[in-house]
Amino acid sequence: MTIQRQYSLPNCTLLLEGLNDATTGSGQLEVRPVMSILVNAECHLAGSAPPLTGGREFFDSLVTAVSRYAQEFLSGVHHPYDTQEPPLVQLRRINRNLHRLIVQRRGDVHLASNGLMGKTGSTAPVEIDITTVQLFDLVEAVDQFFADSQTLPGLSLQMTPVERRYAHADQPVLKRAAPAAIGVSSLAVAAIALFFVPIPEVQRPKEPLPQANSNSLSTTSGAEGQVTTGSGPIGPDPLGSETPSASPVAETATPSPLASETATPSPLTSETATPSPLASETATPSPLASETATPSPSELSTAPTTATVGSEITDNNTLRDLNGKLQQQILQNKEEKLKFPRPLLYRVAMRPDGTIVDYEARNQPARDYENQTPLPKLKSTSTPTSSATGSEAPLAYFKVVFTLRGVPQVSPWRGYR
Amino acid sequence: MPRRARLQIDLILLAIEALDLSGSEAILTTASELELQDIIKNRVNLWRLRSANPLRRYSQRRSLSVVEAKALVVIASYLARRMTVLIRQLLLAYQQLSEKQLSMEHHFRLSDYLDRFRKHFRSRMNPRRSGVIAYNSDEKLNDLAISLLGELLFCTGTAGMQRFWSSLFDGEI
Numbered sequence: 001m002t003i004q005r006q007y008s009l010p011n012c013t014l015l016l017e018g019l020n021d022a023t024t025g026s027g028q029l030e031v032r033p034v035m036s037i038l039v040n041a042e043c044h045l046a047g048s049a050p051p052l053t054g055g056r057e058f059f060d061s062l063v064t065a066v067s068r069y070a071q072e073f074l075s076g077v078h079h080p081y082d083t084q085e086p087p088l089v090q091l092r093r094i095n096r097n098l099h100r101l102i103v104q105r106r107g108d109v110h111l112a113s114n115g116l117m118g119k120t121g122s123t124a125p126v127e128i129d130i131t132t133v134q135l136f137d138l139v140e141a142v143d144q145f146f147a148d149s150q151t152l153p154g155l156s157l158q159m160t161p162v163e164r165r166y167a168h169a170d171q172p173v174l175k176r177a178a179p180a181a182i183g184v185s186s187l188a189v190a191a192i193a194l195f196f197v198p199i200p201e202v203q204r205p206k207e208p209l210p211q212a213n214s215n216s217l218s219t220t221s222g223a224e225g226q227v228t229t230g231s232g233p234i235g236p237d238p239l240g241s242e243t244p245s246a247s248p249v250a251e252t253a254t255p256s257p258l259a260s261e262t263a264t265p266s267p268l269t270s271e272t273a274t275p276s277p278l279a280s281e282t283a284t285p286s287p288l289a290s291e292t293a294t295p296s297p298s299e300l301s302t303a304p305t306t307a308t309v310g311s312e313i314t315d316n317n318t319l320r321d322l323n324g325k326l327q328q329q330i331l332q333n334k335e336e337k338l339k340f341p342r343p344l345l346y347r348v349a350m351r352p353d354g355t356i357v358d359y360e361a362r363n364q365p366a367r368d369y370e371n372q373t374p375l376p377k378l379k380s381t382s383t384p385t386s387s388a389t390g391s392e393a394p395l396a397y398f399k400v401v402f403t404l405r406g407v408p409q410v411s412p413w414r415g416y417r
Numbered sequence: 418m419p420r421r422a423r424l425q426i427d428l429i430l431l432a433i434e435a436l437d438l439s440g441s442e443a444i445l446t447t448a449s450e451l452e453l454q455d456i457i458k459n460r461v462n463l464w465r466l467r468s469a470n471p472l473r474r475y476s477q478r479r480s481l482s483v484v485e486a487k488a489l490v491v492i493a494s495y496l497a498r499r500m501t502v503l504i505r506q507l508l509l510a511y512q513q514l515s516e517k518q519l520s521m522e523h524h525f526r527l528s529d530y531l532d533r534f535r536k537h538f539r540s541r542m543n544p545r546r547s548g549v550i551a552y553n554s555d556e557k558l559n560d561l562a563i564s565l566l567g568e569l570l571f572c573t574g575t576a577g578m579q580r581f582w583s584s585l586f587d588g589e590i
Contacts, residue, residue, distance in 0.1 A: 070580055071583060073567070073568075074568055074581060074584035075584035075585070079587075096560065097511075132567045133505060133509060136567075136570050139571065139574060140574045143574055143575040146576065147575050157576055159580065159583040161583050161584070161585075161586035161587045161590055
């Protein structure tokens with residue numbers, strides 16, 4: 001006596017015929033005996049007249065394929081088959097709403113031979129297209145079979161999620177890797193391009209040109225450049241104590257025109273330069289001395305040497321002291337309110353006793369408006385106009401700036417150390 | 418929970434809400450019916466859980482815990498099962514209309530569902546996300562709505578909940 005089990009859904013009916021394995025049975029007549037042997041399985045799909053029939057092999061393949069495909073439908077990730085050859089039953093997606101059930105004609109699959117299904121001799125697989133609702137009914141029928149523990153208890157629902165390697169990214173790998181590849185390649189190109197950019201040359205600060213040039217200037221009789229009275233001869237005086245070793249520096253000085261032209265800016269820049277001027281002064285003290293109107297570069301050349309040379313006062317206290325004195329002197333001797341179109345910059349040399357030895361204008365307005373400042377008056381008349389054999393007392397240099405409104409601002413030339 | 422899982426759960430719940438006007442309330446009442454109040458405490462909590470979906474406008478930078486995800490899946494399956502008949506009707510209607518190449522407007526309930534789905538999706542999802550920009554037309558959103566309807570149908574089955582749960586992890590392990 002065969003056992004029949006049926007799982008009916010609107011669009012699909014699963015019919016199973018089988019036998020109870022009497023040896024394991026308890027012998028009693030059960031209401032619903034366990035069907036452990038499958039003889040025949042029929043799958044009726046609404047819309048396709050003859051059912052799919054087959055034995056255990058067919059049924060196994062059918063339930064496996066249906067279960068797999070249901071998961072594939074839900075997640076969109078393809079579940080691959082283990083076997084090499086196409087399985088007996090498989091499902092493939094045609095489009096969003098259509099699915100194709102493909103059954104191979106082999107094994108224990110026997111299909112009813114009538115005109116609708118094709119010739120009996122045909123070996124082409126049977127293909128049935130089903131809609132989503134029909135597919136669901138098929139899946140549900142299979143699930144109900146799985147849930148039935150009295151039918152083929154060995155077969156039960158087994159689901160494991162598919163591994164990551166079967167999942168496809170939304171975008172192809174090439175497209176995803178493109179931005180990274182572009183970034184890396186552009187970095188490489190930029191690196192290569194920048195490799196050819198030459199390393200900037202470090203230029204050592206130029207020797208204070210004016211100082212050096214003052215020597216040559218003396219030979220050229222100081223054609224251009226600033227002309228400050230008496231500044232030339234004064235310059236070398238403090239430098240008379242210069243050591244001769246400094247002189248070679250002067251020899252390497254650039255020609256005078258440079259010095260005179262750049263008289264204003266270069267002294268400022270030469271602040272940081274190692275001083276050759278002092279040396280140059282000593283080298284040719286006499287020519288300088290003979291000049292009655294040496295250009296200011298000679299002044300410019302003074303003093304950048306280190307304090308150890310002794311021509312400049314660098315003691316903070318003294319500087320402060322002299323600073324105050326200078327300020328006082330200027331303010332006392334200032335005329336009525338002064339007004340300048342541009343600030344005037346002077347460098348003033350002072351002796352330790354507070355007398356102003358000399359001053360020089362450092363910018364063009366300073367030269368122009370020199371006579372309006374009290375500086376010419378303040379310049380000590382006792383300063384010798386002769387050569388470096390004059391007083392060798394160290395001098396302090398101060399920066400005096402007359403603002404637009406004529407206010408004098410005094411500060412040490414090199415700041416407080 | 419993997420990223421795709423969070424997205425999928427939120428979309429399924431979105432489809433449920435679009436199917437029935439009382440969908441949003443139904444989720445909360447079902448949670449208490451199934452005694453899941455410990456996990457889904459209240460409306461705000463539910464919103465926060467669903468906002469674990471990275472495509473949401475105010476996406477919370479949190480991941481869904483397994484327990485939370487399971488609770489939401491249980492609720493979704495339960496609600497889907499209650500609406501089995503409606504889901505089948507809509508899918509059949511869609512099938513027939515597309516076979517005859519008619520627009521969805523011809524079936525009131527179906528166009529209603531599609532309209533509501535589109536509206537909910539657009540109001541809740543962050544339009545700057547590339548995942549959302551992929552659905553920037555009515556047609557694409559309709560397609561998404563129909564495919565979600567199919568997935569809801571599968572959730573109504575005997576093993577629907579298990580199948581849905583297992584499918585969330587496909588390709589993520």
